[in-house]
Amino acid sequence: GDSVTQTEGLVTLTEGLPVMLNCTYQSTYSPFLFWYVQHLNEAPKLLLKSFTDNKRPEHQGFHATLHKSSSSFHLQKSSAQLSDSALYYCALRGSNTNKVVFGTGTRLQVLP
Amino acid sequence: EAAVTQSPRNKVAVTGGKVTLSCNQTNNHNNMYWYRQDTGHGLRLIHYSYGAGSTEKGDIPDGYKASRPSQENFSLILELATPSQTSVYFCASGDATDWGGYQDTQYFGPGTRLLVL
Numbered sequence: 001g002d003s004v005t006q007t008e009g010l011v012t013l014t015e016g017l018p019v020m021l022n023c024t025y026q027s028t029y030s031p032f033l034f035w036y037v038q039h040l041n042e043a044p045k046l047l048l049k050s051f052t053d054n055k056r057p058e059h060q061g062f063h064a065t066l067h068k069s070s071s072s073f074h075l076q077k078s079s080a081q082l083s084d085s086a087l088y089y090c091a092l093r094g095s096n097t098n099k100v101v102f103g104t105g106t107r108l109q110v111l112p
Numbered sequence: 113e114a115a116v117t118q119s120p121r122n123k124v125a126v127t128g129g130k131v132t133l134s135c136n137q138t139n140n141h142n143n144m145y146w147y148r149q150d151t152g153h154g155l156r157l158i159h160y161s162y163g164a165g166s167t168e169k170g171d172i173p174d175g176y177k178a179s180r181p182s183q184e185n186f187s188l189i190l191e192l193a194t195p196s197q198t199s200v201y202f203c204a205s206g207d208a209t210d211w212g213g214y215q216d217t218q219y220f221g222p223g224t225r226l227l228v229l
Contacts, residue, residue, distance in 0.1 A: 009152075036218075043202060043220035044155070089154060091218075098143045098162060098206070099170070100218060104154035 004103035023090030033073040116221035135203030144186040
């Protein structure tokens, strides 16, 4: 079945440093990949996602590239901000289903 | 902006009791989902639905039932609640008509905190 792996439970870094959160996946069919962000006491909301036209998604300074050869969709940002502190989920939907599978999440803590 | 609401927002139940969590969406989305969120496990899919009258088992359906009586409403039912079902539950809706496109997104409700004593 489909699965998503986020190896880091907590990432702590200093404001201004680059961010990279890892996401790898397994899927039988060509999947669509998503990143969701959840701030404290809020609901998860979409940050960015892969597209069928392979356009690289970007939002709020974050970007991610779908690498089918390595089954990865890592989230990156060149310079972390304090407001980026949140829980980040990588998610997958196979091309033949409406079922969406989430990873275990990575908590990003940005320190001044 | 898509709108998903959940009720109740907080619930305390007793072991063995019946609990019903309700979700309403005004987005006219075909797909609806129920997740639970636990530290270390992330968001895990309990049940989902393709439309009114349909329910599908997710990854952790044991101990839960779901009901989709209409396009707008999707309920999660715990017939015999147990302390292990203490969690935060999220409902979400999604558009099934634009796969891989700009509308292929899940919209989450605010969540329900359930405590089973």
